[in-house]
Amino acid sequence: MAEDAPAGDAAQPTASGTVRELLRNRGFTGLLGYRLLGLLSYQVVAVTVGWHIYEITRDPLALGLIGLAEVLPYIASALFAGYAVDNLPRRRVGMFACLGLGITALGLAGIASGTLSVSGTWLIYVAIALNGLVRAFLAPVYMSLFARVLKREQFARGAGVSSVVMQSGLVFGPALGGVLVAVGGKSTAYLVASVLAVFAAIAVTSLRVTEPPLPTERAPVFRSIGEGLRFVFGNQVVLGAQALDMFSVLFGGAVALLPAFITDVFHYGPEALGILRAAPAAGAVLVGLWLARHPPQRHAGRLLLLAVAGFGLCIIGFALSRNFWLSAGMLVMSGMCDSVSVVLRSTILQLSTPDHMRGRVASINGIFIGSSNELGAFESGVAARLLGLVPSVIFGGCMTLAVVGITAKLAPRLRRLDLGELH
Numbered sequence: 001m002a003e004d005a006p007a008g009d010a011a012q013p014t015a016s017g018t019v020r021e022l023l024r025n026r027g028f029t030g031l032l033g034y035r036l037l038g039l040l041s042y043q044v045v046a047v048t049v050g051w052h053i054y055e056i057t058r059d060p061l062a063l064g065l066i067g068l069a070e071v072l073p074y075i076a077s078a079l080f081a082g083y084a085v086d087n088l089p090r091r092r093v094g095m096f097a098c099l100g101l102g103i104t105a106l107g108l109a110g111i112a113s114g115t116l117s118v119s120g121t122w123l124i125y126v127a128i129a130l131n132g133l134v135r136a137f138l139a140p141v142y143m144s145l146f147a148r149v150l151k152r153e154q155f156a157r158g159a160g161v162s163s164v165v166m167q168s169g170l171v172f173g174p175a176l177g178g179v180l181v182a183v184g185g186k187s188t189a190y191l192v193a194s195v196l197a198v199f200a201a202i203a204v205t206s207l208r209v210t211e212p213p214l215p216t217e218r219a220p221v222f223r224s225i226g227e228g229l230r231f232v233f234g235n236q237v238v239l240g241a242q243a244l245d246m247f248s249v250l251f252g253g254a255v256a257l258l259p260a261f262i263t264d265v266f267h268y269g270p271e272a273l274g275i276l277r278a279a280p281a282a283g284a285v286l287v288g289l290w291l292a293r294h295p296p297q298r299h300a301g302r303l304l305l306l307a308v309a310g311f312g313l314c315i316i317g318f319a320l321s322r323n324f325w326l327s328a329g330m331l332v333m334s335g336m337c338d339s340v341s342v343v344l345r346s347t348i349l350q351l352s353t354p355d356h357m358r359g360r361v362a363s364i365n366g367i368f369i370g371s372s373n374e375l376g377a378f379e380s381g382v383a384a385r386l387l388g389l390v391p392s393v394i395f396g397g398c399m400t401l402a403v404v405g406i407t408a409k410l411a412p413r414l415r416r417l418d419l420g421e422l423h
Contacts, residue, residue, distance in 0.1 A: 019292050022161055027149035027209040032165045034094065034207065035142055037200035039166060041101050042135065043173025044180065044193040045108065047277055049128060051270055052112060052186050054259040056121055060389065063256050064381015069125040070132035071378070075367055078136040079225045082363025085140040086224070086356065090211055094141035094204035100134030102197035109190035136366060141204065143362035147355055148209050156419060159346040160292030163339055167288055170281030178274020212355060228360030231353075238352050238361075240411030241304065241345045242368040244403065248308045248341075249369070249376050251399035254315055254331075255280070256377030260389055266324045279328045280335030287339040300344050301417030305408050307340035312400030319393035345369075347419060 022028055053062050085093055107127045110116040116123065150158045180189035232238055254261075255277065262273045296303060314334035321327040353361045376396075383392035408415050 019157065019161060022150070022154065022158055025149060027145075027207065028158065028161075030203060030207040031142065031145050031149060031209070032162065034098075034200055034204040035162070036165050036169045037196050037203055038098055038101065038138055039169035040173045040176070041098075041105065041193045041196035041200060042131075043170060043277075044177040044189055044196065045101075045105055045131065047174045047177030047274060048112075048181055048186050048189040048193070049108065049124065050256070050259050051181055051273065052108075053121055053124060054263070060257060060260045060384040061381045062121070063259060064378040064384070065125065066128055067256055067377025067381070069128040070135075072132070073129045074132035074136050077133050078363045078367045079228075079360070080221070081136040081366075082140045082228060082360035083221055083224050085137070085144050085359030085362070087359075090141050090144050090359075091204050091207055091209075093137055094145075095201045097134045097137035097141065098197050098201035098204065101131065102194040102201070104128075104131045104134070105190045105194035105197060109187045109194065112186035112190060136363065139366045140359040140362035143350070143365075144358040145207070145209055145211075147350060147353075147358055148211065152351065155350045156295035156297070156343075156347045157292060159343050159350065160288055160295055162346070163343050164285055164288035164292055166342075167281040167284035167335065167339060171278040171285060174277030174281075175274040178270045178272075178277070181270045225360060228357050228364055231357060232361060232364045235352060236411055236413045237301075237348060237417055240407055240414035241348050242365055244304065244308055244407045244411075244414075245341055245345055246368040247403040248311060248400045250379060251376065251396040251403065254318055254380065254393045254396070256380045257384055257389060257393065260384065261327075264389065265322065266327075268324065272324065276328055276331060279331035280338060283332035283335030283337075284339035284342070285335075287336045288343065291339065291343045295347070296340075296344060297419045300348070300419045301414045304341055304344045304417075305404050305415065307337045307344070309401055309404045310334075310337035311341070312397045312404070314397075315400065316394055316397035319390050319397065344419075348417075351419070 049066060050063060053066060056062075081093075104127050107116070107130075108124065111123055111127070146158065146162070147155075176192075177189055180192055232242070258273055258276050262268050262270075262276065266272060311334050314330050314337060318327050318330035318334070321330060349361065349365055380392060380396065383395060386392070387395060
């Protein structure tokens with residue numbers, strides 16, 4: 001079978017880009033498989049390691065340190081990961097990153113089973129740090145290959161489909177992690193995560209897609225990275241969208257504290273943790289399905305700001321609730337708002353970025369967005385220690401609303417943006 005053409009070539013028989021046409025694109029579906037398998041592996045580890053750490057320490061700050069242990073190596077390696085994706089075979093880079101996820105999950109399985117006998121939690125944090133290092137390569141690989149399998153006019157709809165797949169993984173992954181911990185124990189959960197990572201490596205290696213020719217002469221690493229930084233910081237729309245999401249997640253995330261809410265507020269077990277971890281993604285899937293069929297075009301900037309504000313309000317509602325299912329409902333609605341933000345931000349990034357620097361721009365986006373989850377986990381742990389569990393989450397939701405107001409004021413081009421302006 002012939003390889004799928006890159007964006008701009010005859011990748012599809014028509015340019016309408018319906019969902020059915022996108023799913024007939026073997027390159028696109030293979031890329032989604034790589035993303036989903038890698039995400040499932042990461043999510044199973046995230047749920048399991050949170051339970052693992054809290055079981056040992058009973059300290060919310062220890063949960064926050066999980067995020068810090070992952071984000072520091074992530075940030076340190078992200079820009080170099082983007083450079084590697086722009087200058088090396090992209091599928092091969094993705095394969096090694098997925099195998100790295102599998103190796104760290106195996107290490108955690110050894111710790112949980114006692115095969116690697118250590119005192120305390122320091123080796124768990126080392127494994128998490130290695131996970132952050134290899135995870136820095138996953139998103140740049142995905143973004144750069146996404147633009148090779150779809151046409152520009154298909155990017156918005158493709159981002160909607162991609163969001164559904166990603167959020168489905170965020171629904172199923174935490175639930176799977178919670179069930180595996182409850183039924184088979186932590187070692188079993190880590191081993192399943194390792195197998196999923198291996199399958200992700202196979203998926204990206206066998207992906208049918210033409211990659212752009214590698215540069216005959218590679219620019220010096222730091223000069224190349226600087227080019228990507230200048231592009232992002234010189235584009236008000238791209239920078240505004242990334243900063244909005246970064247600070248809202250940094251302050252508004254409550255996911256890292258869910259083990260503490262489950263144990264200390266709701267008095268449930270690990271199965272309930274899986275439900276709450278999956279709740280935001282369940283809402284995101286519902287909205288993502290709608291956006292895949294009705295991709296936004298007009299008033300995109302205004303819609304983005306409203307979605308992030310809605311996210312902050314839902315986080316405040318979650319913190320105030322004392323009913324498990326009401327709290328789960330608040331997280332579902334937060335995921336619905338977040339899905340709108342994800343689709344719009346992804347589309348803005350894809351439409352605005354030149355093909356030759358997609359890896360570097362995606363890595364910068366990863367620092368803004370991907371690292372904000374882990375930094376947010378650390379911020380949540382510190383705030384919970386200083387303010388108390390519930391007040392810290394309320395404070396974070398209020399800060400998210402403040403971030404929306406500041407962004408609307410400082411980025412007027414983003415506020416007035418229609419996606420049609422970027423085509």
